[in-house]
Amino acid sequence: MTSQTPVTPVIEERAVQPYVGIRRTVTMGTIGEATDALSDLFGWLAAQGITPAGPDFLRYHVIDMARELEVEAGVPVPADAQITVETPMRTGVLPAGRYLTTTHVGDPDELVAVTGAFLEWAERNGLRWDVSDTAAGERWGCRLEIFHLGPDDDPDRSTWQTQLAFRLAD
Structure with missing residues (x-):
């Protein structure tokens, strides 16, 4: 899907x-x-x-x-x-390196869908994450949600800016 x-x-x-x-x-x-x-x-x-x-x-x-x-x-x-x-x-x-990033402007409740689309885009383009599978779950080298604009800047959730920045494998 x-x-x-x-x-x-x-x-x-x-x-x-x-x-x-x-x-x-x-x-x-x-x-x-x-x-x-x-x-x-x-x-x-x-x-x-x-x-x-x-x-x-x-x-x-x-x-x-x-x-x-x-x-x-x-x-x-x-x-x-x-x-x-x-x-x-x-x-x-936070480690240095190459990161795949995207910025979402809008309600943070939309981030689950945005993250899914982001992961799908990377897979379609053959990119690999800095991540490993462990018994506790996926262990990420660095997976960030960075809050550039939020409730302290504007109460209108449709204006909030969140950047996803996931470290790529070396």
């Missing part, structure tokens, strides 16, 4: 990006718990006097759609920032 959702993918080189994040194990029904962590991260960064180095994101580490997802809410930080985090926060680095 082919998706009818249009996507316009682009391959881009991304540099290494340090970040602060909070990792959660969730289900599709409780994924909001991961996004709720973003307000905690922004508040903590502000209290430390650190300005985010880019838009916030969700990073999907392990995906088993029928059971659990290991998801991390993250905020990029400057490379030279001196950061000592408090539990449950952690520091990490």
Whole structure:
């Protein structure tokens, strides 16, 4: 079955990006718990006097759609920032490399269909993801939903911009 959702993918080189994040194990029904962590991260960064180095994101580490997802809410930080985090926060680095990206403008509830169309497009074009199958599910090298515009920018959900950026295999 082919998706009818249009996507316009682009391959881009991304540099290494340090970040602060909070990792959660969730289900599709409780994924909001991961996004709720973003307000905690922004508040903590502000209290430390650190300005985010880019838009916030969700990073999907392990995906088993029928059971659990290991998801991390993250905020990029400057490379030279001196950061000592408090539990449950952690520091990490988004890996450099080639990423297939597409940007969706519209309601975030549409992202499941957009992601499906994105994955189908890559398969049709012979691209391989940085992903491996494990007993816990698909383990991704780096699979991101990056939130460029959202509820803090405009309450109209049809204007929100979310970029998908999935790392390609080397």
